[in-house]
Amino acid sequence: MNPTPMVRVNQFLRGSVPILLSLVLVLLGSLPFGLPYFSILCPLFGVMSVYYWSIYRPDLMPLGAAFLIGFFVDVLSGGPMGLMALVLVLVQAMVASQRRAFLGKSFAVGWWGFGLVATGAVLLSWLISSVFFTQILDPLPAIGQLTVSIAVYPLMLLLFGGIQRALLPAI
Amino acid sequence: MPAKVLAQRFALLALASAAVALLILSKTHSDATERIRTAIVDTVATVLNVLSQPVDALNQAVAEFDRFWFTYTENERLREEIDRLRRWQMVARGLEQQNAALRALTGLRAEALPSFISARVIGDSGGPFVRTMLVNAGERSGVAKGQAVVTGVGLVGRIAEVGDRSARLLLLIDLNSRVPVVIESSRHRAVLAGDNSERPRLIFLPPSAQVAPGDRIVTSGHGGVFPAGLPVGTVTAVSDGDIRVQPFVDWDRLEYVSVVRFDLPRLDASDIEVRRLP
Structure with missing residues (x-):
């Protein structure tokens, strides 16, 4: 039996939650919170989102979505355009192809995996930025941002997991 | 190879190439990518404008408590x-x-007095390699590229990108920031060069110049972009060739800024008349 139009709309809306949530997180991360070093150390919400959904629901976080989220980060940050778009597309491709290694594994494995992926993402963005600005950039802020991201990831895992259980089993 | 895997590979190649093309474009034709960016930021700015208000209120409440204490x-x-x-x-x-x-x-000509456009900081995005902020005033309010941005205590940076209702301001600590300055007391010229650290460097200072920690740095007005005499910061450390300046502005407490509208005094007819006199 084909689903009715209302069911389709409902499914579409639920299905777009991972992408919309990522965009909202990126937007919230660029608010002026007035905290010391916040803009430098703001967690890598884009990398977290793309990593999580590429493992659990790659159908809801396709390559195009990763590109879109990265592009949005680039637009807001004022940095090189295309930088995070490239990084997140590569993160999605890598994680989605290796997702069997993480599916159904313990929390620690997922966290460890995120640490590896985020380190790769930060390293790549540092390399590209250094080439873009034609000088070796100080990696310390990026290392700080990476550390904060890894520390915050378990919290985001709770959020993503909750959303996945509440909204997505139906589709 | 199944068709689905092939399609995946093709999508990866296409999107990665698109991102690389975008990177190259933003290096070689930054005006084109800038237009795309400001158009999107303008749209997002309306949302940021609303969302940043409760954040501001919270910050103010904390500050209020601080003051009371x-x-x-x-x-x-x-x-x-x-x-x-x-x-x-x-x-x-x-x-x-x-x-x-x-x-x-x-009979000294009076310098043009700058006027100010007030704007609220609605975005503090940047990331580890750039130091920029978004403000809620754009072309509509008279903001233009290159204008200086100040607070009550000193120079913040300059306008780097302008949209209709929003603008991006490049902080003077950013890698790409160069501000012509003078040492206030000795009047030696130099350039304040940002390097993404909290304390930008003073470069192109004449070798004979005497500089010591505590010296005040103000804008020189050379190059005609900034008005002269805006306070910038104080020299904190001098060690062979590496002179660091601590800006007056507290980056974490920027809520409202003023964009300086400044038209350089130009030669006009009356000047030429004066010169024609014998």
């Missing part, structure tokens, strides 16, 4: 400051009159 010490400090400023006021009044008299004597 330190009322006594603050009061003592302010009393001392008022005494000091009263003495300064007397000096300034004297100098003002002397200045007016000397100007009248020499």
Whole structure:
């Protein structure tokens, strides 16, 4: 039996939650919170989102979505355009192809995996930025941002997991 | 190879190439990517404008509590400051009159007075490799590229991108920031070069120049982009060739800024008339 139009709309809306949530997180991360070093150390919400959904629901976080989220980060940050778009597309491709290694594994494995992926993402963005600005950039802020991201990831895992259980089993 | 895997590979190749093309484009034709960016930021700015208001309110509440807690010490400090400023006021009044008299004597052209556009900081995004902020005033309010941005205490940076209702401001600590400055007391010219650290470097200072920690740095007005005399910061460290400046602005407490509209005094007909006189 084909689903009715209302069911389709409902499914579409639920299905777009991972992408919309990522965009909202990126937007919230660029608010002026007035905290010391916040803009430098703001967690890598884009990398977290793309990593999580590429493992659990790659159908809801396709390559195009990763590109879109990265592009949005680039637009807001004022940095090189295309930088995070490239990084997140590569993160999605890598994680989605290796997702069997993480599916159904313990929390620690997922966290460890995120640490590896985020380190790769930060390293790549540092390399590209250094080439873009034609000088070796100080990696310390990026290392700080990476550390904060890894520390915050378990919290985001709770959020993503909750959303996945509440909204997505139906589709 | 199944068709689905093939399609995946193709999508990866296409999107990665698109991102690389975008990177190259933003290096070689930054005006094109800038237009795309400002158009999107303008749209997002309306959302940021709303979302940043509760954040501002929260920050203000924290600051209020802070003020309440330190009322006594603050009061003592302010009393001392008022005494000091009263003495300064007397000096300034004297100098003002002397200045007016000397100007009248020499017929010095009055410099154009800058006007200010107030804007609220609605975005503090940047990331580890860029230091920028978004403000909620754009072309509509008269903001233009290159204008200086200040707060009550000193220079913040300059406008780097302008949209219709929003603008991106490049902080003076950013890697790409270069501000022509002078050392206030000795009048030696230099350039303040950001390097993404909290303390930008003073470069192109003449070798003979004497500089010591505590010296005040102000904009020189050279290059015609910024008005002269905006306070920038104080020299904190001098060690062979590496001179660091601590800006006056507290980056974590920027809520409102003023964009300086400044038109350089240009030659006009009356100047030419004067020159024609024998």
